[in-house]
Amino acid sequence: MASITQRASAVETHGPKVNIVIWLLMALSAVFLGLRVFCKLATHRRLWWDDHILIVGWTLQLAAVSLITVNITLGFGRHVIDIDPANISQIALISNVVTTLSMLAAVLTKTSFGLTLLRISDGYMKLFIWVAICIMNIAMGLGALFQWVQCTPARKVWDFSVPGTCWDQNAMTAYAIFAAAISGAMDATLSLLPWKII
Structure with missing residues (x-):
């Protein structure tokens, strides 16, 4: 009995830890984004x-992180047996929204960097960057879409009690790994391109 109580209390600490980490990272990214915008405006350059x-x-x-905080208040971060059953489908729905927002945020920030590189490149390099931007957006966009269309009816995606059918989870996992690999490869490629340009 003591071990069960210890496990439950240990699991319950994950939510607050996640909250601290995600908000610290958002604050750090806000500082860098703010400095970027400030430097452009301070030097009388327009935002592009x-x-x-x-x-x-x-x-x-930011919206995704805010929703994670909402999920934590609903029990996200605890073991499933410690979560109020009435909150399970709501947590699942919000988690899907978070996944979609995070995927879109990731691909947009990579696209932004790609557009920055386009301004300082030419010829085949410019064509390569456009291809990379298109591949990233298609792969991540499909991943975000698949989150919502994988089950019939769609509600079954977040409400497991609804009768219906879903795509093979192995196929979904394989595509998620593929999209993540594409995303990582594009990260590496886009980060190396400035060396070539310089």
């Missing part, structure tokens, strides 16, 4: 497409 897209991506991530 890459800046606006980066701001939209950051805003989507």
Whole structure:
């Protein structure tokens, strides 16, 4: 009995820890984004497409982090047996929204960096960057879409009590790994391109 109580109390600490970490990271990213915007405006330069897209991506991530905090208040971070059963489907729904927002935020911030690189590149390099931007957006966009269309009826995605059918979870996992690999490869590629340009 004591071990069960210890496990439950240990699990309950995950939510607050997650909250602290995600908000610290959001604050850090806000500092960098704020400095970028400040430097541009302070030097009387206008914000360009890459800046606006980066701001939209950051805003989507802010929404995702806010929803994670809402989920934590509902019991997210605890073992499933410690969560109020009435909150399970709501946590699942919010988690899907968070996943979608996070994927869109990630691809928009990468797209923003790609657009920045477009301004200082030419020829085949510019074409390569456009291809990379398109591949990233298609892969991540499909991943975000699949979150919502994988079950019939759609409500079954977040409400497991609803009768219906869903796609093979192995296929969904495989696509998620594929999209993450594409995203990581594009991260590495786009981060190395400035060396080539310089």
